[in-house]
Amino acid sequence: KVIWVGTDDGLVQVTRDAGRRWVNVTRNIPDLPPWGRISQIGVSPFSAGTAYVAVDFHETENNRPFVFRTTDFGATWTNITGNLPNDEPVHVVREDPNRRGLLVAGTDTGLFYSENDGAWHAIGDGFPTAPVYDLKFEKATHDLVVATHGRGIFVLDNLTPLEQSAGETLPTMKLLTPIPAVRWALFNRHPLELSSFAAPNPSFGAALDYYLARNPSPSAPDQVRIEISDAAGQPVRTLEGPAASGFHRVVWDLRYDPPTPLFGLAGGETGGGFFGPSGGPQVPPGEYHATLSDGGRRETVTLQVEADPRSHASIAAFREQARVALEARDLLTMVDREVNRMSALRQQMETLEYVLLMNPKSTAYEELFAEARGLQAKLDRLEEPVYDRASRGDSKAYLHRLSSLRDRVVRLRMALETGYAQRPTPAALEELARLKREAAERERQFTEFVNKDLAAFNKLAAAAGTSQLFVPNAP
Numbered sequence: 001k002v003i004w005v006g007t008d009d010g011l012v013q014v015t016r017d018a019g020r021r022w023v024n025v026t027r028n029i030p031d032l033p034p035w036g037r038i039s040q041i042g043v044s045p046f047s048a049g050t051a052y053v054a055v056d057f058h059e060t061e062n063n064r065p066f067v068f069r070t071t072d073f074g075a076t077w078t079n080i081t082g083n084l085p086n087d088e089p090v091h092v093v094r095e096d097p098n099r100r101g102l103l104v105a106g107t108d109t110g111l112f113y114s115e116n117d118g119a120w121h122a123i124g125d126g127f128p129t130a131p132v133y134d135l136k137f138e139k140a141t142h143d144l145v146v147a148t149h150g151r152g153i154f155v156l157d158n159l160t161p162l163e164q165s166a167g168e169t170l171p172t173m174k175l176l177t178p179i180p181a182v183r184w185a186l187f188n189r190h191p192l193e194l195s196s197f198a199a200p201n202p203s204f205g206a207a208l209d210y211y212l213a214r215n216p217s218p219s220a221p222d223q224v225r226i227e228i229s230d231a232a233g234q235p236v237r238t239l240e241g242p243a244a245s246g247f248h249r250v251v252w253d254l255r256y257d258p259p260t261p262l263f264g265l266a267g268g269e270t271g272g273g274f275f276g277p278s279g280g281p282q283v284p285p286g287e288y289h290a291t292l293s294d295g296g297r298r299e300t301v302t303l304q305v306e307a308d309p310r311s312h313a314s315i316a317a318f319r320e321q322a323r324v325a326l327e328a329r330d331l332l333t334m335v336d337r338e339v340n341r342m343s344a345l346r347q348q349m350e351t352l353e354y355v356l357l358m359n360p361k362s363t364a365y366e367e368l369f370a371e372a373r374g375l376q377a378k379l380d381r382l383e384e385p386v387y388d389r390a391s392r393g394d395s396k397a398y399l400h401r402l403s404s405l406r407d408r409v410v411r412l413r414m415a416l417e418t419g420y421a422q423r424p425t426p427a428a429l430e431e432l433a434r435l436k437r438e439a440a441e442r443e444r445q446f447t448e449f450v451n452k453d454l455a456a457f458n459k460l461a462a463a464a465g466t467s468q469l470f471v472p473n474a475p
Helices: 160-165 315-357 363-383 405-418 426-464
Strands: 003-006 012-015 022-024 041-043 051-054 067-070 090-095 103-107 111-114 120-123 132-138 143-148 153-156 173-175 181-183 206-212 223-230 235-242 246-252 286-294 297-307
Touching: 003 041, 041 090, 051 090, 090 132, 103 132, 160 206, 160 246, 173 286, 173 297, 206 223, 206 235, 206 286, 206 297, 223 246, 235 246, 315 363, 315 405, 315 426, 363 426, 405 426
Parallel strands: 181 297
Antiparallel strands: 003 012, 012 022, 041 051, 051 067, 090 103, 103 111, 111 120, 132 143, 143 153, 173 206, 206 246, 223 235, 223 286, 286 297
């Protein structure tokens, strides 16, 4: 039933009984000139009797700032103008609902914050020089919405570093407590309106903020490690962040570690291409832990991942989708490791064949060259069903070539991960089992090729005095 009113002729009035009785508290404000404009009154989210009043006198040719605070429903006031610029009127002051005493003021040229009701600091990085007429804190997301006069609306996403560090003496390393992350069901309602203006969205995922007090020595690594694990302690994702002094933010995209990348293939870290999944599968909602490691120091915080509030899917559906998607990811890793080993062997063959061609008069080299070409032909026959190298770059390959094992695994991953909390269909499970059997058989054939054909070739190469070929344990 408490209502505050500010008028355009400089009066502040308050009622504590929903308007039955009003009290003019303007006379209690110390050293307040007459005829100011009170456009906003910031009421404390922690106490009904606490309010912040900014008075604008620029229409009386007075550009000085005037900011006052009361904690007793206007009976007494304290001037908290402090060190605000003395030639900029203040239009609005609000208190952060997540941090008592953390104030943000909008002036005629920008933004300022105070952590102790009076010592003000500019918030200027990336913010334009513009009058700020209104402010709103979004408590759940810890965002600050800023309304300017003439430059539109801005949002400062996720103020938790300021909320958790203001007025505090920070240790040499601190991983801040993250706010819950939402696994949104993303879609675009206007995919063809490419010319329409749209501001960038916040980064999707969990924002992990940390503070380091020192600059690393020349011998120290320039990255710190952040490890994500689930509630059972199982590894989920490993990230890296800057190791320089100051505050840093690393955003986890709510995905597991990606599969092993395919060397030399366009399409991102997983080689998925335009239609393939990006990175690893998305994690189900639940509790996770983030651990920051810097040298020998470690710090762990708990992180909650929440489902899209518009979704009614069960947690069992999320977990089942993630479980099967991880099986498909691991299957792609198995296939890609095999292709990487084949690629490494192929590069050695091409180099050796080039060297042998440089000595055409040697009978031993001629024989070895013929053996190398035959060995490469066998490798081609092994690789083509797994990864069709010949069709790379052919946009119409699907019309005249059978899909390779890898292509089918990538498509299955996309089918398993596309729906939001969508349980895998019986057909998808059958395809996954079928692809696992085929991948195991292809791996067996390549192992047999290495143990027999490659070993025999290496004996000939040793006898001819040339370098031998080997298959590395590709990651």
